[in-house]
Amino acid sequence: MKISGGVEWSLHCCVVLSQAEGPVPTARLADLHGVSKSYLAKHLQSLARAGLVHPTEGRDGGYVLTRAPGDITVLDVVQAVDGAGPAFRCTEIRQQGLLAAPPEQCTAPCGIAKVMADAERAWRNTLSGVTIADLAATLDVSVLKATLEASG
Amino acid sequence: MKISGGVEWSLHCCVVLSQAEGPVPTARLADLHGVSKSYLAKHLQSLARAGLVHPTEGRDGGYVLTRAPGDITVLDVVQAVDGAGPAFRCTEIRQQGLLAAPPEQCTAPCGIAKVMADAERAWRNTLSGVTIADLAATLDVSVLKATLEASG
């Protein structure tokens, strides 16, 4: 089990965007966090495709959050970058091999798939309980805003 | 986020082993589930390394559960096959780039890492609440035992 590294970058970027006044370009977000600009751009595109951020092209362009920071959950960002599909996919091997069960017994999902689904549900539920606004509240936003102004 | 496909195979194998009388070799486990024997062997080795199953070599050898089915949780199997490390690894990018925070502010984990850890904790908690015995109880064990006898 592994989560794409771009998730961390994207979450930090969303926190920055929640405190910014206007659009913030990819290059500045990369400099602020000390990461590769080219690679960060890919993840921001994922956020744009998911409708979490809105791009503005041309001079003085950049990205802006489409919703209020309190209306964007951590789960939204994770699913946008890492994909929304389930981590565990049941291949129905109970219907294969020597001890294949008859299809009429397989109307309900097998116990293994059920436990995995429950676990992922608990995982998503925790992530959906925290918003970008909550994350921003845990750190000193004054220094963040000051750095944003100075680098602009 | 993705979970290794071998997890499903390993869980099904553990359920079979919980109902078997003596050692079950890799070849029979593969035939019972209709999967590749060579590849299944690799995952069973992971289970052996984790101490969940015990191998017996030579003729009439195979794998046996080391503990009672009620003492082996789904989490044990998942961690044995897929690895026990956390899915999310914080790279401390808050200490890098233009808005790097001073180290004295970074004694506590950042909010992002905290949420991710909480979510994974909830995930593991769900998986550790179900045992191999629970999984075996959800299906008809009589047909399983009959197939085991017939193929032995």
Add this chain to the structure above:
DNA sequence: CTTGACTCGGACAACACTTGTCGGAGTAAA
């Protein structure tokens, strides 16, 4: 209106991991 520079967007390699396979060392029974 022209110019210019800056923005995002998708197409293009390199790397790592997972998946899949094989033959060899060792062991227990016959």
Add this chain to the structure above:
DNA sequence: TTTACTCCGACAAGTGTTGTCCGAGTCAAG
């Protein structure tokens, strides 16, 4: 002693992620 069967490690192929680049479009300035 022989034999056949078992597990175990090392060896390729495929797939997804990581990382990078240059071009099309756009807005502001002159």
